[in-house]
Amino acid sequence: NAGVTQTPKFQVLKTGQSMTLQCAQDMNHEYMSWYRQDPGMGLRLIHYSVGAGITDQGEVPNGYNVSRSTTEDFPLRLLSAAPSQTSVYFCASSYGVAREPQFFGPGTRLTVL
Amino acid sequence: QQPVQSPQAVILREGEDAVINCSSSKALYSVHWYRQKHGEAPVFLMILLKGGEQKGHEKISASFNEKKQQSSLYLTASQLSYSGTYFCGTLSSGGSYIPTFGRGTSLIVHP
Numbered sequence: 001n002a003g004v005t006q007t008p009k010f011q012v013l014k015t016g017q018s019m020t021l022q023c024a025q026d027m028n029h030e031y032m033s034w035y036r037q038d039p040g041m042g043l044r045l046i047h048y049s050v051g052a053g054i055t056d057q058g059e060v061p062n063g064y065n066v067s068r069s070t071t072e073d074f075p076l077r078l079l080s081a082a083p084s085q086t087s088v089y090f091c092a093s094s095y096g097v098a099r100e101p102q103f104f105g106p107g108t109r110l111t112v113l
Numbered sequence: 114q115q116p117v118q119s120p121q122a123v124i125l126r127e128g129e130d131a132v133i134n135c136s137s138s139k140a141l142y143s144v145h146w147y148r149q150k151h152g153e154a155p156v157f158l159m160i161l162l163k164g165g166e167q168k169g170h171e172k173i174s175a176s177f178n179e180k181k182q183q184s185s186l187y188l189t190a191s192q193l194s195y196s197g198t199y200f201c202g203t204l205s206s207g208g209s210y211i212p213t214f215g216r217g218t219s220l221i222v223h224p
Contacts, residue, residue, distance in 0.1 A: 042115050042200060042214030043155070058211055090154060099210050100145040100202055104154035 001026050006091050006105035013081040013112045021076040021108050023091030031094040032074040033058070033101055034066065036087040043090070048099075049074055081112045114138055116203045118215035125191050125222050133186040133218045135201035142206045144177050144184040149217070150197040158186075163206070188220070196222045 004025045013019060025032065033048040045058030049068040063085060065077040078085060089108045092101030116137040123131050135144060143162050147155040161177035161184060173195075177184045188195055200217040204210075 040216060042216050043202070044214075045211050048210070056210075059213070098160070099204060100143065100157075100160055100212055101155075102157045104156075107154050 003027065004091055004093055004103050004105040006089075006108055008108060009106065011108060011110050013078070013110065015082060015112060017081050019078050019081065021078075021089055021091075021110075023074045023076065023105055024072050025074075025091075025093045025103070026072065027093060027095065027103065028071060029093035029095050029103070030071065031096075031098065032068070033092050033094075034064070034074070034076045035090045035092065035101065036060065036085075037090060037107075038087050043101075046076065046089075078110075083112045086110060086112045115213045116201055116215045118201060118218050120218060121216075122219040123221070125220070127193060127222055127224055128190050129222075131188045131191060131220060133188075133199050133201075133220070135184045135186070135203070135215055137182040137203050137205075139182065139203075140206040141177075141179060141182050142204045144175075145202045145212070146175055146184075146186050146199065147202065148195075148197045148199050155200070191220075191222045193222050193224065196220055 007022045030051045034046040035043040044060045047066040049055045055066050091105040094102040116135050119134045145160040146158040149155040163179040172189045175186045198217040200215045202212045202214045204212050
């Protein structure tokens with residue numbers, strides 16, 4: 001199993017550009033989530049999904065959109081990038097009904113200029 | 114409100130023990146612990162549900178005191194590989210499905 005995969009690993013955007021961070025898992029987990037990690041701060045939940053077709057907002061959803069058309073894929077879209085979105089982004093999945101992230105992707109380091 | 118971890122940093126020699134604490138102002142349903150090495154993704158260590166249970170993972174164990182909304186992570190006979198940042202995550206009992214995370218405790222193990 002590949003586990004949770006994310007692409008790209010690194011990305012530099014200019015203010016106002018849009019992009020999609022890709023996330024996929026091959027463990028048939030229903031629960032998937034996106035987090036951002038900033039220096040000196042804990043992980044913060046952006047959006048989550050409890051299954052295909054179902055998504056909901058987390059703690060810091062503004063400026064991001066998600067969709068979940070399949071169990072495997074959970075892309076995160078930045079609509080109009082801002083310097084405040086410079087961060088490391090982690091996708092995660094969990095088995096069963098657990099809401100705690102258990103398996104993380106390798107992360108995407110995003111810089112917005 | 115995110116949980117508070119203490120201490121912020123721990124420096125040990127191989128074989129020594131350490132305790133990392135995590136406390137919340139909210140009634141907790143669960144506490145979960147992670148280790149993250151620099152430049153890598155977090156690794157899930159364990160989850161503790163309310164009920165005061167204690168769990169173990171190799172020489173790393175944890176306890177959860179739901180009355181005090183506190184959890185402690187115990188690292189015994191530390192190894193060089195234990196170095197990293199440890200952080201706790203919590204889910205409150207109020208029905209929120211949004212976990213919150215502490216800022217982390219940096220653990221450095223020297224030979």
